Amino acid sequence: MFSLMYGFWKYMFSKTEFHVLILGIDKAGKTTLLEKLKELYLNLEGLPPDRIVPTVGLNIGRIEVGNAKLVFWDLGGQPGLRSIWEKYYEEAHAVIYVVDANAPARFEDSKSALEKVLRHQDLQGAPLLILANKQDLASAVSAEEVARYLDLKKLDERLYMFEAVSGFDGRGIKGSVDWLVDAMERSKRSEMLRSRTPAA
Numbered sequence: 467m468f469s470l471m472y473g474f475w476k477y478m479f480s481k482t483e484f485h486v487l488i489l490g491i492d493k494a495g496k497t498t499l500l501e502k503l504k505e506l507y508l509n510l511e512g513l514p515p516d517r518i519v520p521t522v523g524l525n526i527g528r529i530e531v532g533n534a535k536l537v538f539w540d541l542g543g544q545p546g547l548r549s550i551w552e553k554y555y556e557e558a559h560a561v562i563y564v565v566d567a568n569a570p571a572r573f574e575d576s577k578s579a580l581e582k583v584l585r586h587q588d589l590q591g592a593p594l595l596i597l598a599n600k601q602d603l604a605s606a607v608s609a610e611e612v613a614r615y616l617d618l619k620k621l622d623e624r625l626y627m628f629e630a631v632s633g634f635d636g637r638g639i640k641g642s643v644d645w646l647v648d649a650m651e652r653s654k655r656s657e658m659l660r661s662r663t664p665a666a
Contacts, residue, residue, distance in 0.1 A: 567612055
C-alpha cells in the first residue's frame with residue numbers, strides 16, 4: 467500500500483526535467499539571457515551585464531516553471547567552440563537559439579551556424595525557440611525581420627517560434643519560456659528521451 471501511495475505522490479508532485487541548449491554565435495547575449503532567467507525565476511540577482519565575459523565551454527542554470535524543471539546549458543559561440551555543441555545534442559529536449567538583433571552584419575554567420583545545428587541527426591524533432599535578442603536597443607530589428615532573414619522553411623515537423631526579447635531588461639522572456647515548456651511537453655522528442663531513461 468505504501469509503495470502505491472508513494473508512486474501516486476511521486477506522479478502528482480514530481481517535476482519533469484527538461485534539458486535545454488542555449489546556442490548562438492558569440493556576442494549574441496546567451497549568458498546575459500541565462501543570468502536574466504535566473505533573476506526572473508529564482509529571484510536571484512544575476513551577474514550584471516558588464517561583468518559577463520564570453521563563455522569558454524559551458525554555463526549551467528536551473529529554473530522551475532510550473533510542473534517542469536529546466537536545466538539550461540549555455541555553450542560558447544566562438545567559431546572554435548561550436549564544434550563541441552554536438553556533444554550535448556543527444557540529451558537535449560529543446561534548443562534556444564539566440565540572435566543579436568542589433569547586428570544584421572552577423573546574421574549570415576548566425577544563419578549558417580543554425581542551419582548546421584538543425585541538420586544534425588541527434589537533434590531531430592527538438593523544439594526550437596529563436597530569440598531576436600537585444601530589443602532594449604533602438605536599432606535592433608524585429609523578430610519578424612530576423613525570421614525573414616533566417617528563412618527556415620524546411621523544418622520538418624519541428625515546433626518552432628521566433629520571439630523578440632531582451633536579456634538585458636527581461637522583456638519577452640517569460641512568454642518565450644512558457645511557449646518552450648508547452649512545446650517540450652507536447653514534443654515527440656520528449657517522449658522518446660523519456661523512454662530511454664530507466665525508471666527510478
